[in-house]
Amino acid sequence: MSDTRKPRAPRRPYIAGNWKMHLTLDEAVRLADELKRRVGRIRSVDMAVVPSFPFIASVAERLRGERIAVGAQDIHPAPSGAYTGGVSGPPLRSAGATFVLVGHSERRHVFGESDGLCAEKVHAGLDHGLDVVLCVGEKLTERQSQMTFEVVERQLRTGLEGVGAAAMAHVTIAYEPVWAIGTGLTATPAQAQEVHRFIREWLGDRYDAALAAATRIQYGGSVKPDNVAGLLDGPDVDGGLVGGASLDAGGFAAIITAAAETVSRGDF
Numbered sequence: 001m002s003d004t005r006k007p008r009a010p011r012r013p014y015i016a017g018n019w020k021m022h023l024t025l026d027e028a029v030r031l032a033d034e035l036k037r038r039v040g041r042i043r044s045v046d047m048a049v050v051p052s053f054p055f056i057a058s059v060a061e062r063l064r065g066e067r068i069a070v071g072a073q074d075i076h077p078a079p080s081g082a083y084t085g086g087v088s089g090p091p092l093r094s095a096g097a098t099f100v101l102v103g104h105s106e107r108r109h110v111f112g113e114s115d116g117l118c119a120e121k122v123h124a125g126l127d128h129g130l131d132v133v134l135c136v137g138e139k140l141t142e143r144q145s146q147m148t149f150e151v152v153e154r155q156l157r158t159g160l161e162g163v164g165a166a167a168m169a170h171v172t173i174a175y176e177p178v179w180a181i182g183t184g185l186t187a188t189p190a191q192a193q194e195v196h197r198f199i200r201e202w203l204g205d206r207y208d209a210a211l212a213a214a215t216r217i218q219y220g221g222s223v224k225p226d227n228v229a230g231l232l233d234g235p236d237v238d239g240g241l242v243g244g245a246s247l248d249a250g251g252f253a254a255i256i257t258a259a260a261e262t263v264s265r266g267d268f
């Protein structure tokens with residue numbers, strides 16, 4: 001494969017907090033207010049939070065005009081219809097979401113979502129004007145049997161099937177090794193960089209070098225204030241998708257601040 005890495009100046013770090021199925025409405029709004037206070041002025045990092053569905057509108061309202069975007073954790077592939085419990089693109093947008101996570105490992109492995117369903121969701125998000133964070137990553141057994149690249153390649157190929165180059169401006173990839181999610185085990189910076197580089201090279205082959213250089217690839221899996229700078233050292237690591245540590249305003253703000261410091265040091 002060709003080396004598609006470029007100086008990464010054009011890619012701003014992107015840190016998103018996935019709140020998963022945590023918090024009550026009051027807690028979610030309080031966390032949003034607290035983040036606004038702590039990191040609202042940071043300009044060098046793109047920031048986002050991903051609350052559960054019932055809080056999207058209130059959190060988006062609190063963050064209106066701020067630099068902290070609000071996303072959804074899932075999307076139904078259909079635009080509307082008789083799908084009790086499903087939430088589709090138009091209501092998400094109308095509630096203030098600007099992006100959606102697709103293929104998070106908990107959706108894939110707890111809810112049993114296939115690569116094909118993830119692809120439908122990618123298209124649903126893009127068709128309804130939502131940016132997409134497509135999550136990919138191998139399970140522990142897959143890593144142990146040297147299948148990491150194979151799994152990630154399959155998830156990318158299937159998940160981005162039919163997604164043209166223009167639409168890719170609205171797609172972020174999140175590499176989240178399943179064994180590192182919520183376990184306290186973090187991929188080492190070298191392990192993360194190796195897969196991020198593979199993803200960027202894959203994007204270069206599938207699309208072109210410029211697109212690969214411009215696409216942001218977040219790392220997810222036990223990102224914490226004390227390991228984020230090391231992870232961001234990887235030239236292909238452009239940010240983080242943070243679970244547990246994003247539920248604490250101080251911790252999440254520290255992660256964002258550490259990312260901003262890598263930019264001001266010129267390391268990013």
Ligand code: PGA
Nearest residue numbers: 181182220221222243244
């Ligand atoms: P974690 O979750 O930071 O709690 O490991 C990451 C994620 O699921 O996106």
